[in-house]
Amino acid sequence: MKKALTKMLSALTTGICLFVVSVFDFNGSQFTANAADYEKRGQTGDYSYYVWNQSGFGTVEFENTENNGFIGSWNDIDNVTLQKGISFPRDTVSASQINKYQIDYDVDITTDGIAYVGVKGFFHNPTVEFHIVESWGEWEPPGTEFSDAKVGSTIIDGTKYNLYRYMKIVQIHDSTYPEYWSVAERDPLEIGNSNHIEGTIDVAAHFQAWTASELDLGYLNEIMFNVDGYKSSGSVKLNSMDTRANIESEEVFDYFRSIVPYEEHASLPVDENGKFINVDFESGTDKFGTIGEVSIAEITKANSFSGSQSLNVPESGDTPVALFYELDPYDLPKTESTPPYYQVRARLFNNAEHDVSFNIDLVEYSEISSARKVKRLGTRLCSPGKWTNIKDIVFDFDHDVYRKYRIVFTPTEPVDYCLDDFCMSLGKSDYLFNIRHFDPDIQGDLNDDGVIDSLDISVCRRAIINSMGVKKIETSGDVNGDFMSNVSDLVILTKYVLGASSEMPLSDNGEILYIGDCSLTDEKNIRKFSVSGSYFNDDSFKTVLCKDYTFTSEWRETEYFKCYDVIDFSEGFEKKNAKECDISYSADLRCSGDIDVDIYGLLKNGYRTLDFRIYESWSREYTIIEHNIMMDDTEKSSIITVNGTEYDMYISDVSSTYKLVYLYRRDNPINGREYSHIENSFNLEELLKHWLEIEDSCDTVSHIGLNISADKSSGYADFDELSFFG
Missing domain, CATH: 2.60.120.260 (Galactose-binding domain-like)
Structure with a gap:
């Protein structure tokens, strides 16, 4: 079994350049170099940093900053490198163990000549220097002289990268080793202007691309965010950097050694219908x-x-x-x-x-x-x-x-x-993936043959029979755009086919069909509607939502169904008093299993909170057990009547500032039934007299909403009326 390393390894590796003379002031993480050839390594947190200036020409400045960043500049240099990243202890992590390695970065860079930005690192066994170039200035690496060294190309996160391999000659050691390059096809940096670049470098994807191009990868020395400058002046500010990695204990991507499966060619033409x-x-x-x-x-x-x-x-x-x-x-x-x-x-x-x-x-x-x-x-x-x-x-x-x-x-x-x-x-x-609007261009053509005739009437009749009883949402016979198939659709279609009507009116309720899970918020970010429990875009869940927030939700053979409609005033300036809260609803329910329907909310007054839940219909086992336990506590439970409806009530003073109230409708319309109709109306002020003493009054509405939960069932909840504020 693979075991991911739980902590990113951070340690300094052996330096690559062996001839170094360092004569510069170093104070903490800020230093200036202005003399002979030098390199400098250091550690800050989990990150290593590295600065190199060839031959000491010009000046280089570097300073570590917050968010794993740095500030650097160079002036009249020959060749300079500024880096920050992760170093690995020798012979501990091979490239093939990298299951995930992504570097998120945000950088600003200015240069008057040659400079490039990306990732640089080294392998050993075999020794390889590698580069991932995201942007460059006056010169595109690795240069036109290495055009014959191209080994392929790849597309990573929507960007095409050209891949190169060539041998690098290290004169001071009289030796050679290969360099691998992935160079993004992007517009070059604007010379003399500040360039802002941000994104994610998927290092593992580049390793996979090199492996697929039959390039050998070894053990990792380091993976560094890198800025290189050559015979130029410039400045850089790495505003932030974050590394996300998953390193396995065994090889994970040898299978990327494969032939490119598709030959590149022009895309297919698109007809007038897309x-x-x-x-x-x-x-x-x-x-x-x-x-x-x-x-x-x-x-x-x-x-x-x-x-x-x-x-x-x-x-x-x-x-x-x-x-x-x-x-x-x-x-x-x-x-x-x-x-x-x-x-x-x-x-x-x-x-x-x-x-x-x-x-x-x-x-x-x-x-x-x-x-x-x-x-x-x-x-x-x-x-x-x-x-x-x-x-x-x-x-x-x-x-x-x-x-x-x-x-x-x-x-x-x-x-x-x-x-x-x-x-x-x-x-x-x-x-939007799971949202369906009715298409008036196909209105009435139910069998998709391009003609509205008696055959469509037959389709409509079958759809009505198919939807009777067990479900509400049926689009195959829908003519008026409400995503239902019923007698009104048949009447509209029949009149049109027989010539008794020259038009087919559409519903004016603004119905929208959502397939699968959905989560919606109104323009004021106050009213929120959500359905969950299925796969995304799974038609075992369907919801038709109208512009007045009446709705029909339908589920089929699901383990769990959850729907809530809530008005949330907690984040806004608009406030409502409980006296303004007139709750009114009317709904048809069907559930082959257990279902709860409740009104819930929070009332506030300063630091005081009242949390309430009013079960208008309930049959889930957990809710029944909870109800029975509460009612056994005679000191906290009682029976009250609200607008002619009796409720079992339970009140718990959780703390001196927090009160919890449960109401269970005693006639419980759904109890023991697969089908039921529920309706009620009341003002929250009617309930406050049962819940609170005058001096403890919590009368400002923070949340108010409707909640539906069902287990292991098929069914629907069809609310043709739902209002919280009249």
């Missing part, structure tokens, strides 16, 4: 296959969404069969967004007699290693015996030329299924 890949299986394609030694996917004429063919994946044994599309990243055109977003869309036909969920993933892998990186892009439920439109599957990624990529569709159980009309298109620059 598509650049469109596969309808009317002809074969070699980029699709199933996971395994031999692909079992075959073209079939037995089923298709458009055209006459689709791709069939037969059920095979007890293990679900995953279907993949081999993604050549060079096919992807550039987008206006940063990072670049792309969308995947397909039609899936589920040949089972029941619903089956499919996970859609972006898989990054290497053919010579089992190591994989899987990014879940979404999860979609496919109904039996019909084509399901798998859309809005959005992804972004950094193109690593040493890895391969697949878009993978995996059923959650063994099933025979078909795929048709696979396409990829550009994402929108302002796209």
